[in-house]
Amino acid sequence: MKTVLHTANSRGHANHGWLNAYHSFSFASWFHPDRIQFGMLRVLNDDTIAAGMGFGTHPHDNMEIITIPLEGDLAHKDSMGNASTIKSGDIQVMSAGTGIQHSEFNPNADQHTKLFQIWLFPKYRNVEPRYQQIKLDxxxxxxxxxxxxxxxxxxxxxxxxxxxxxxxxxxxxxxxxxxxxxxxxxxxxxxxxxxxxxxxxxxxxxxxxxxxxxxxxxxxxxxxxxxxxxxxxxxxx
Known part of the structure; x- marks a missing residue:
């Protein structure tokens, strides 16, 4: 058995005001040579998004993207025509495949949104993009x-x-x-x-x-x- 411990205070951190983000693996401006990925797990971001703020439209391809809201809501729109709001207790996935564009915003004026966003390398490249969202029990x-x-x-x-x-x-x-x-x-x-x-x-x-x-x-x-x-x-x- 092999193990690797990643304590909370060892994560990368970037506070942009509207976004307070902790990175378990190298992401954006934070790079750690020993924290590139864990197997096929490439990104585990622990994000807090300020009220009324979010990520503008941006592209992804050949990545499996999972979003798990922990507090609050997240409004989603994408180039596949999906427009929905995911809430705490939901889970959302996107298979970016051949390429998608999407945006993510906190739609609430008086409450922050906390979420995990997770990226996994896919088993197959260039699949048809897809979207799925469910409510958990x-x-x-x-x-x-x-x-x-x-x-x-x-x-x-x-x-x-x-x-x-x-x-x-x-x-x-x-x-x-x-x-x-x-x-x-x-x-x-x-x-x-x-x-x-x-x-x-x-x-x-x-x-x-x-x-x-x-x-x-x-x-x-x-x-x-x-x-x-x-x-x-x-x-x-």
């Missing part, structure tokens, strides 16, 4: 690994063009549960959203993250009431 996350993303259109959650599985969990203090890999050779990347957990004995506080690979199973224990995101990700293409 928070009751499924209580003391459970609620699958919110997979490679399978017929499975629970959203789907992407990559052999990855994501889970959201909300554990009560002292609860312990094990999770096995779906695909041999993949790794786990776990980000604590709130609270304190232990992953295979490694303590993770709020916004700490741990990558684990060359193991088939992890055990997570909640030290306090805790919310966290688990990403099972291919380590190689």
């Amino acid at each position: 928070p009751s499924l996350q209580k003391n459970n690994f609620d699958q919110i993303l997979s490679p399978n259109p017929d499975d629970s959650g959203v789907w992407i063009h990559q052999d990855a599985w994501f889970y959201l969990s909300n554990f009560e203090a002292d609860f312990t549960k094990k999770l096995s890999l779906k695909k041999e050779g993949n790794g786990f990347y776990i980000m604590t959203i709130e609270g304190v957990i232990e992953v295979n004995g490694q303590k993770l506080e709020t916004r700490d993250a741990l990558g684990i690979w060359e193991t088939s199973e992890i055990e997570i224990k909640a030290i306090s009431n805790a919310k966290f995101l688990i990403m099972e990700i291919p380590m190689e293409q």
Whole structure:
């Protein structure tokens, strides 16, 4: 088993006023030679967007883009004709494929928006761009690994063009549960959203993250009431 610990205070940070962003991996003006990616996970940005502000229209291609709002709302428009608002408790994916353009704004005048934006390299290049958005059921996350993303259109959650599985969990203090890999050779990347957990004995506080690979199973224990995101990700293409 191999591990890499990314503490919350080791992340890149850029405060633009309208955007307060923390980067788990090298992004924009923040570069760290040891923090380029974890397997096929290229970006994990922890963004706070000020009221009425956002990202103007910009392009993407050949990337699987996942947005998980944590607080507030995010208005989305794209070149595929989609126009929608994602809210806390939703998950959105875009397969950028051959190319898309989109914009993202906080539509509220009096509330910030917090979100994770995650990019994964796709399994296949130049696919037809696609968009998907669903509302999650928070009751499924209580003391459970609620699958919110997979490679399978017929499975629970959203789907992407990559052999990855994501889970959201909300554990009560002292609860312990094990999770096995779906695909041999993949790794786990776990980000604590709130609270304190232990992953295979490694303590993770709020916004700490741990990558684990060359193991088939992890055990997570909640030290306090805790919310966290688990990403099972291919380590190689």
